[in-house]
Amino acid sequence: MQRFAATRHSPGVSVEPPDTDLLLRSRAHPEAFGAIYERHARAVHAFLARRAGQSAAQDLLGEVFARAFGARTRVVPHASGSALPWLYGIARNVVRAHLRHAPAGAGLADADLVVDWDAVDERLDAGALRHELWTALSALTDGERELLLLVAWEGLSPSEAASVLGLTAGAARSRLHRARVRAQAALDASVRERMDVRVSREP
Amino acid sequence: MNLDELLSETATVAEPAPHVLESGRRALGSAMSDPVDAVASSQAAQRPRRPQRRRRLVLVAAAVAAASVVVLGPVTDLGGGPGASAAASQVLLRAGAAAGAQPGGWPDAAYWHSISEHRRGADDPVQRREIWLGHRTPGALVDPVVAGGAAGAVVPLGVAGFPAGAARLLSWDDLYALPTDPAQLERNLRAGIDGAGPDDDTELFVIVGDLLRESPAPPALRKALWEVAARVPGVELVGSVTDGAGRIGVAVERDTQRYVLDPTDGRLLEESNGGWRATYLEQGPAEGVQR
Numbered sequence: 490m491q492r493f494a495a496t497r498h499s500p501g502v503s504v505e506p507p508d509t510d511l512l513l514r515s516r517a518h519p520e521a522f523g524a525i526y527e528r529h530a531r532a533v534h535a536f537l538a539r540r541a542g543q544s545a546a547q548d549l550l551g552e553v554f555a556r557a558f559g560a561r562t563r564v565v566p567h568a569s570g571s572a573l574p575w576l577y578g579i580a581r582n583v584v585r586a587h588l589r590h591a592p593a594g595a596g597l598a599d600a601d602l603v604v605d606w607d608a609v610d611e612r613l614d615a616g617a618l619r620h621e622l623w624t625a626l627s628a629l630t631d632g633e634r635e636l637l638l639l640v641a642w643e644g645l646s647p648s649e650a651a652s653v654l655g656l657t658a659g660a661a662r663s664r665l666h667r668a669r670v671r672a673q674a675a676l677d678a679s680v681r682e683r684m685d686v687r688v689s690r691e692p
Numbered sequence: 693m694n695l696d697e698l699l700s701e702t703a704t705v706a707e708p709a710p711h712v713l714e715s716g717r718r719a720l721g722s723a724m725s726d727p728v729d730a731v732a733s734s735q736a737a738q739r740p741r742r743p744q745r746r747r748r749l750v751l752v753a754a755a756v757a758a759a760s761v762v763v764l765g766p767v768t769d770l771g772g773g774p775g776a777s778a779a780a781s782q783v784l785l786r787a788g789a790a791a792g793a794q795p796g797g798w799p800d801a802a803y804w805h806s807i808s809e810h811r812r813g814a815d816d817p818v819q820r821r822e823i824w825l826g827h828r829t830p831g832a833l834v835d836p837v838v839a840g841g842a843a844g845a846v847v848p849l850g851v852a853g854f855p856a857g858a859a860r861l862l863s864w865d866d867l868y869a870l871p872t873d874p875a876q877l878e879r880n881l882r883a884g885i886d887g888a889g890p891d892d893d894t895e896l897f898v899i900v901g902d903l904l905r906e907s908p909a910p911p912a913l914r915k916a917l918w919e920v921a922a923r924v925p926g927v928e929l930v931g932s933v934t935d936g937a938g939r940i941g942v943a944v945e946r947d948t949q950r951y952v953l954d955p956t957d958g959r960l961l962e963e964s965n966g967g968w969r970a971t972y973l974e975q976g977p978a979e980g981v982q983r
Contacts, residue, residue, distance in 0.1 A: 538705040551719020641699035673695045
């Protein structure tokens with residue numbers, strides 16, 4: 490039995506209500522939550538696929554929205570009107586729980602950074618990219634990595650990413666700036682290093 | 693390599709296949725049909741619940757309120773005290789009495805049909821919503837907001853359920869089994885809140901609306917629901933207002949949640965919260981989904 494399961498629909502032809510409106514409505518009319526799914530399922534799937542791999546994303550997508558539906562009366566949407574920061578917060582918890590139960594050897598998640606690095610490695614099978622991403626991110630703390638990825642991978646604003654991580658917008662902005670500078674410096678240093686290696690190997 | 697290029701290149705993932713989206717949709721659908729399981733399985737993922745201390749205090753307060761009614765009789769409700777303001781309480785109790793004076797109920801109807809108008813904010817267009825809630829069979833909804841802006845599109849619904857707290861969804865028959873004594877009903881509803889909403893009183897006031905709007909609740913339950921609203925601390929009388937359909941009613945309010953009711957028959961005419969407004973034009977039993 491499905492209750493109020495909204496079916497797929499063609500893209501909206503009139504002005505779409507902001508998520509805050511849909512969430513408010515879903516309080517009184519739970520079926521309105523179906524519209525939140527149609528709007529954000531792809532973005533949440535991409536979040537899951539980036540961090541935990543395609544096959545885990547497939548398994549976890551429904552769980553994120555089932556949890557979100559159960560928590561819809563507790564949500565305080567971001568001032569931007571988007572439900573995505575909230576949904577990503579739930580998705581992080583789902584990925585974290587998934588990694589805890591994953592077989593030994595799978596990537597481990599810590600409190601701040603929720604990424605299955607094995608899955609990321611698998612996804613980025615192009616060796617160079619993988620190496621560079623490692624180089625850039627290993628220069629950062631876990632909290633900085635998560636912030637950077639929420640902005641760069643998920644496309645959140647710094648203020649939205651701050652709300653996912655429980656930071657103030659100001660703290661997030663300065664942390665993000667520091668993270669970018671350090672990550673870029675690590676990339677540059679690694680390029681220099683490789684060039685040095687090459688130079689020193691020349692006869 | 694430039695950091696932004698690197699991050700953008702490593703962000704690329706494949707779009708989900710249609711069957712992946714469909715299976716997510718099914719998981720959400722079953723959470724909607726059984727929110728108790730969905731919530732139970734998701735406890736770990738939620739933001740921290742409200743502190744238990746607050747909850748116990750509320751329960752003690754509820755127990756005290758209930759006891760005072762037993763000893764002193766319902767007249768004490770009019771005195772304000774821990775419940776709604778005296779003026780709001782009077783209006784709510786009068787509306788409750790008027791609702792309770794209506795005959796019977798609809799325990800055997802097949803559908804409950806409601807037409808309403810919704811407005812997102814003061815400057816937004818009014819949109820019409822029509823819903824058929826199925827007692828034992830699937831219902832249907834015509835609502836451009838839910839249908840993603842497609843005017844006139846019919847959204848198929850499952851069997852009707854009525855939300856009452858974070859982890860509780862009542863069936864049509866459940867509505868007819870709820871206690872109609874206000875103290876018992878209040879206890880029953882508070883027990884189902886279980887951390888939903890910013891606090892129990894706010895949530896209880898909202899649940900009253902949840903069970904009155906688009907609902908086949910029998911007159912005895914409608915009476916008891918308004919009586920429960922009269923017991924919620926912080927409810928104030930706004931006074932006489934004209935609703936979105938030009939009807940005159942009386943408004944009561946708690947924080948931003950406002951109900952406009954018709955004191956002559958206890959009908960919920962309209963509710964609003966911030967800029968959002970829903971005006972309930974007509975509702976009643978129906979034999980089938982007909983447009």
